[in-house]
Amino acid sequence: MTKLLRLAGLAVVLVVSLLFAVFVGDQGPWYFAWVIGTVMIILISGAGAIMLDAQSSLSADGDI
Amino acid sequence: MEFINPDVVDLSRFQFALTALYHFMFVPLTLGLTFMLAAMETVYVVTGRQIYKDMTQFWGKLFGINFAIGVATGITMEFEFGTNWSMYSHFFGDMFGTPLAIEGLMAFFMESTFVGLMFFGWDRLSKQAHLAVTYLVALGSNLSALWILIANAGMNMPEGAHFDPETMRMQFESFVDLVFNPDAQAKFVHTSVAGYVSAAMFVMGISAFYLLRGQHRQFAARSFRMAALFGIISTVAVITLGDVLGRLDYEKQPTKIAAIEGLWHTSNPPFEPWIVAALPDDARQENHYEIGVPLVLTPLITHTFDQPITGMHELEDEAGPRIRSGIDAVAALRRYGVTHSSTDLAQFTAHEQDMGYGLLATRHAPGQDVTAIPADQIDDVVKATQPDILPNVFVTFWSFRLMVFLSLWFFALFAISAYLSLKRRLERSRLLLKLCMWSIPLPILATEFGWITAEAGRQPWTVFGWLPTFLSASSHGVSYMVFSLVGFVLLYSVFIAAELYLMFKFARLGPDHDSMEPHTPAAPRVSAFDMRPMAS
Numbered sequence: 001m002t003k004l005l006r007l008a009g010l011a012v013v014l015v016v017s018l019l020f021a022v023f024v025g026d027q028g029p030w031y032f033a034w035v036i037g038t039v040m041i042i043l044i045s046g047a048g049a050i051m052l053d054a055q056s057s058l059s060a061d062g063d064i
Numbered sequence: 065m066e067f068i069n070p071d072v073v074d075l076s077r078f079q080f081a082l083t084a085l086y087h088f089m090f091v092p093l094t095l096g097l098t099f100m101l102a103a104m105e106t107v108y109v110v111t112g113r114q115i116y117k118d119m120t121q122f123w124g125k126l127f128g129i130n131f132a133i134g135v136a137t138g139i140t141m142e143f144e145f146g147t148n149w150s151m152y153s154h155f156f157g158d159m160f161g162t163p164l165a166i167e168g169l170m171a172f173f174m175e176s177t178f179v180g181l182m183f184f185g186w187d188r189l190s191k192q193a194h195l196a197v198t199y200l201v202a203l204g205s206n207l208s209a210l211w212i213l214i215a216n217a218g219m220n221m222p223e224g225a226h227f228d229p230e231t232m233r234m235q236f237e238s239f240v241d242l243v244f245n246p247d248a249q250a251k252f253v254h255t256s257v258a259g260y261v262s263a264a265m266f267v268m269g270i271s272a273f274y275l276l277r278g279q280h281r282q283f284a285a286r287s288f289r290m291a292a293l294f295g296i297i298s299t300v301a302v303i304t305l306g307d308v309l310g311r312l313d314y315e316k317q318p319t320k321i322a323a324i325e326g327l328w329h330t331s332n333p334p335f336e337p338w339i340v341a342a343l344p345d346d347a348r349q350e351n352h353y354e355i356g357v358p359l360v361l362t363p364l365i366t367h368t369f370d371q372p373i374t375g376m377h378e379l380e381d382e383a384g385p386r387i388r389s390g391i392d393a394v395a396a397l398r399r400y401g402v403t404h405s406s407t408d409l410a411q412f413t414a415h416e417q418d419m420g421y422g423l424l425a426t427r428h429a430p431g432q433d434v435t436a437i438p439a440d441q442i443d444d445v446v447k448a449t450q451p452d453i454l455p456n457v458f459v460t461f462w463s464f465r466l467m468v469f470l471s472l473w474f475f476a477l478f479a480i481s482a483y484l485s486l487k488r489r490l491e492r493s494r495l496l497l498k499l500c501m502w503s504i505p506l507p508i509l510a511t512e513f514g515w516i517t518a519e520a521g522r523q524p525w526t527v528f529g530w531l532p533t534f535l536s537a538s539s540h541g542v543s544y545m546v547f548s549l550v551g552f553v554l555l556y557s558v559f560i561a562a563e564l565y566l567m568f569k570f571a572r573l574g575p576d577h578d579s580m581e582p583h584t585p586a587a588p589r590v591s592a593f594d595m596r597p598m599a600s
Contacts, residue, residue, distance in 0.1 A: 034253045034257075038099060038260075040297070041301075046103050049107050051289075052286055052289050053111070063489070064491050
């Protein structure tokens with residue numbers, strides 16, 4: 001039941017996101033770009049940190 | 065009777081510029097650090113590694129200092145519109161007040177509520193709930209900026225409003241037009257992302273300080289890596305949106321773009337050079353010591369190779385008929401206020417779009433009354449008013465260039481920093497680390513130059529094309545303005561001193577606990593009151 005509710009919640013988020021993309025993408029392209037761009041910046045900077053963790057675990061030279 | 069006191073207008077402008085620039089020393093960090101905290105906490109929730117929680121908490125503490133002082137300096141500005149700019153508030157209050165009210169009720173309440181949960185909710189909320197709170201703080205602070213910039217965009221490109229001759233003010237027409245104003249969109253993203261750049265430089269610079277001292281190395285390396293990547297993408301976005309704003313100015317505010325480019329005569333596409341440096345002379349209306357790069361200006365501004373950019377002399381010429389028509393509009397409006405006749409209304413409507421230009425002639429009219437200009441003096445008044453349509457070219461030209469040069473510096477610094485961080489060669493590049501550290505205040509400075517470009521370039525208008533700045537101020541005395549100005553300078557200087565003291569103090573102290581550093585037990589403290597024999 002919990003999984004079903006979680007799936008339904010994610011489906012609602014997906015639909016809202018699509019509606020947001022269609023409406024705001026048309027009326028306010030730069031607002032839409034800000035949302036997408038901010039998410040991208042967060043994900044890339046976070047991925048960079050995780051990559052550093054991986055680099056540190058693979059190498060024992062202690063370089064930063 | 066003359067009712068415009070130029071000293072009061074200048075002091076009102078100076079006071080607002082000073083308080084706005086003070087306030088904006090704090091805003092970019094708030095806008096950017098919140099999303100950087102969200103990024104760090106996201107990694108903490110995904111990986112479960114303690115170091116990312118330490119990072120979120122440490123940078124969050126510095127964010128908290130900045131946030132508190134930023135809020136304090138922002139509140140006074142909202143009151144200034146009423147106290148110092150009452151004519152403007154009457155004329156444009158509908159349009160300006162609505163987004164400001166939404167900002168207070170929605171965005172500011174949102175960020176203020178959740179910021180408490182963010183600081184004090186670590187032990188009370190689940191990891192996921194706390195992460196959601198951090199995102200809501202980030203969203204709230206940026207939504208706050210959004211509504212302010214929507215209000216500002218309304219002043220630069222008034223859309224969604226019309227002038228009502230019954231109430232003698234701009235009336236709100238369309239909320240959608242107000243919110244989706246192209247200037248609001250581009251300016252919001254440009255400003256918000258400039259905040260990301262400021263925050264990234266702040267985190268990167270302090271991390272560089274730790275790396276130079278060999279302190280908190282793992283903590284600093286991760287903070288540096290995240291900031292460098294955050295910063296490089298943000299800088300590209302800032303430059304892109306700056307280009308969008310330039311294009312909008314070309315279409316809607318030709319005087320601003322001509323002043324930014326120091327373009328006194330209409331450009332000669334495609335060869336017109338982009339002036340890298342010059343000394344614009346506002347009095348003689350020419351540039352001295354120009355250094356330019358040919359073939360750059362036309363594609364840079366128009367995105368074509370064949371469209372000309374109108375120069376300031378030609379814009380002055382084009383303004384002549386509009387000033388004349390505007391004088392007719394003001395005269396018809398004055399008559400309509402008395403007669404309410406359809407003939408006067410029709411005459412006003414025919415010249416309505418030029419009303420602002422008629423008001424601009426007020427300073428040169430006998431007794432500051434454009435309806436009292438004798439027919440044989442109209443040409444002289446129009447001629448005297450024409451140069452008034454231009455902003456201060458020297459200030460606009462150089463503030464823009466300093467902003468651009470700084471943004472190119474950020475691009476280079478973030479790109480090299482990200483590369484060396486990814487290659488894990490940071491600690492071997494001590495010069496780069498020092499440059500990162502000394503560059504901490506530069507993005508804040510660049511945003512200040514950006515605001516000076518935008519606001520000085522909008523002159524002589526508070527509402528572009530509709531309301532001249534010199535007609536927008538309240539009718540205070542000079543002594544009142546000087547007294548309040550001195551008060552603001554003293555108070556805000558204390559705020560800045562407090563911010564700098566606390567920032568330096570906590571940045572030097574570093575994170576409370578560093579989960580990645582080897583633990584060295586502290587030496588046992590020996591109290592002067594401890595009477596037990598040490599040897600036992």
